[in-house]
Amino acid sequence: MTCAEPLADTRLKRRSRVAALVCLVMAFLLPASVAAVLAYAGPGALVSGSPSGFDPTRLALFLAGLAGFAPALLAGAALLSARACLEVFAAGRWFEPDAAAALRRMAARMIAAAAAALVAPTAIWLILSAGAPEGERMLVVEIGSGPLLGVVLGAAVWLISDVMARAAELAADHAEIV
């Protein structure tokens, strides 16, 4: 038996497709913009406060840049996982184990990105000031609402992915009822 697809399904598929595309673009734009800031202004530009005349080595600059780049890279990876999940929705497969798995990967990467963003300022300044004379080394601790919200959101998405996995099991069960 063939029947026309409900309008709501068509809309949801279209929105999912658009959102997947946005996620893909953002997944590359976000790390690229952070890399551009790092290349232009140096790792110290990623954290508030100003350096007190340090002269870090090239290796220290590279490592600090890496520490500053990690959150953006992980956020980009989370967006790619979000895209994978949205692609499943765009195909009209609402309750699939694939979507649940992609959502869980996204949650894990979101939490990792937020955790990296929390420790990045500390790591950056520790690395940059490692070569400074004793008494001039810096220990910066930055706790902002952004990274904390990222951890909370990541945990919430993780829970939703567990619910999605359960929904996928139920959908598979339901498909065996004629």
Add this chain to the structure above:
Amino acid sequence: MGIVVTLDVMLARRKMRSRELAVEIGLTEANLSLLKQGRVKGVRFETLARLCAALDCQPGDLLHHAKDNADPADRARDV
């Protein structure tokens, strides 16, 4: 499972083809085939009502309960 589907028996009695029945009750042939083989986890009341209407029978003519250790094919033949 202890439920044996005897839809094929009823189809033979009514001299009806699976395809005709599938079209009449609005089920895909694939799903009807799975139902005939008893490879489904459940049947909706709605589907059962359509089957009964199409085959002019009662639910009991299509489904039987049998002990688990017996061969379902044998039981279907006994009906």
